[in-house]
Amino acid sequence: VTRVAILVRDDAPLFELGCAVELFGLPRPEYPDWYRCDVVTFERGPLRSTAGVQLLAKAVKRLDAYDLLIIPGWPTDLDLIPGAIARAVRSFHAQGKRILSFCSGAFLLAHLGLLDGREATTHWRYADKFKKAFPQVRYVENVLYVYDGTLGCSAGSAAGIDLGIEVIRQDHGYRVANQVARRLVMSAQRRGGQSQFVETPVQQRPAQFTQALDWALKHLSTPIAMNSFAARAKMSRRTFDRKFRSTFNLSPQEWLVSQRLAAARALLEQGKGDIEWIAAQSGFGNGTTLRHHFRDALGITPTSYRAQCMSTGKSRKRASGLRQ
DNA sequence: GCCCCCCGCCGCCACC
DNA sequence: ATGGTGGCGGCGGGGG
Numbered sequence: 001v002t003r004v005a006i007l008v009r010d011d012a013p014l015f016e017l018g019c020a021v022e023l024f025g026l027p028r029p030e031y032p033d034w035y036r037c038d039v040v041t042f043e044r045g046p047l048r049s050t051a052g053v054q055l056l057a058k059a060v061k062r063l064d065a066y067d068l069l070i071i072p073g074w075p076t077d078l079d080l081i082p083g084a085i086a087r088a089v090r091s092f093h094a095q096g097k098r099i100l101s102f103c104s105g106a107f108l109l110a111h112l113g114l115l116d117g118r119e120a121t122t123h124w125r126y127a128d129k130f131k132k133a134f135p136q137v138r139y140v141e142n143v144l145y146v147y148d149g150t151l152g153c154s155a156g157s158a159a160g161i162d163l164g165i166e167v168i169r170q171d172h173g174y175r176v177a178n179q180v181a182r183r184l185v186m187s188a189q190r191r192g193g194q195s196q197f198v199e200t201p202v203q204q205r206p207a208q209f210t211q212a213l214d215w216a217l218k219h220l221s222t223p224i225a226m227n228s229f230a231a232r233a234k235m236s237r238r239t240f241d242r243k244f245r246s247t248f249n250l251s252p253q254e255w256l257v258s259q260r261l262a263a264a265r266a267l268l269e270q271g272k273g274d275i276e277w278i279a280a281q282s283g284f285g286n287g288t289t290l291r292h293h294f295r296d297a298l299g300i301t302p303t304s305y306r307a308q309c310m311s312t313g314k315s316r317k318r319a320s321g322l323r324q
Numbered sequence: 325g326c327c328c329c330c331c332g333c334c335g336c337c338a339c340c
Numbered sequence: 341a342t343g344g345t346g347g348c349g350g351c352g353g354g355g356g
Contacts, residue, residue: 225334226335226336236342236343236344237335237343237344238337238342238343238345239342239343241335241337242337242343245336245337251336251337252335252336253334253335253350275325284352285352286352286353287325288325288326288352288353289351289352289353291325291326292351295326301325301326303325
């Protein structure tokens, strides 16, 4: 069992802490060997958090009992790091254990020199300050996260979830990572707002599917029969269905629709063509079908999605943390 | 543009 | 483990 420590101090960022807890701290009896997670602090007494919330975390003096450390945030203007924390985090890293930072958490790792010569990122609003303070760190722009298997930095709150999902994939495989991701994404969808437009966090694909998926993407605008999809993967139809489900936790058809939706969204964001044209381009036979799936997945109509994108000026950037 | 209804087809999965 | 089958439900298409 991997033991997780989420390290907080006074002025703990509530949202980032919540993201870490959601990923690693929820009981998930359906998975054996799920993480055991503590929110820990080196300070005494209740900690202040966002919006006047107070927290009681587990007081510790060392981190030896843990295997994975999460820094959900850290003051960006704090040059002095308490000796106990510096020693504990350095020794944690020296043992080859994994450390993840969310948002401003990268400042702690950089202060300790753990990121020297490595790639790192942080929330965009701290980017200039970070680059100036740590020129020896290779700052990466416009990514959701960077992760080398040992040290990870994520750009902001929601990107911390993407990084966490990647770590869960490392530990528990695609299937579990997709299930966890799916649950997070689905609840995000229901709350509305921009968060409903997040993309599927786990996009890695096992080798046995790459050919078939590439073929499907290339011919997305034409009808794709599941029998030929299976044939492209060189599997019997039954095996294809079974492996597809266990790998992506999606049926082949559901995957196809999600890819067609992604294509349609890209065209809507670019603002070119009418709905019928976009429906044809993305492989939905007609506008009605596109609208149906669009509403089903995103809760709004294609036209109002386009309007929202236009009003914010520019289309969303794809971050390399989502690169395939 | 959106939401019904109906119908025919086919994708999916329990079962073998 | 893989592969075949049948039933069912969901999807696309057409009409209102």
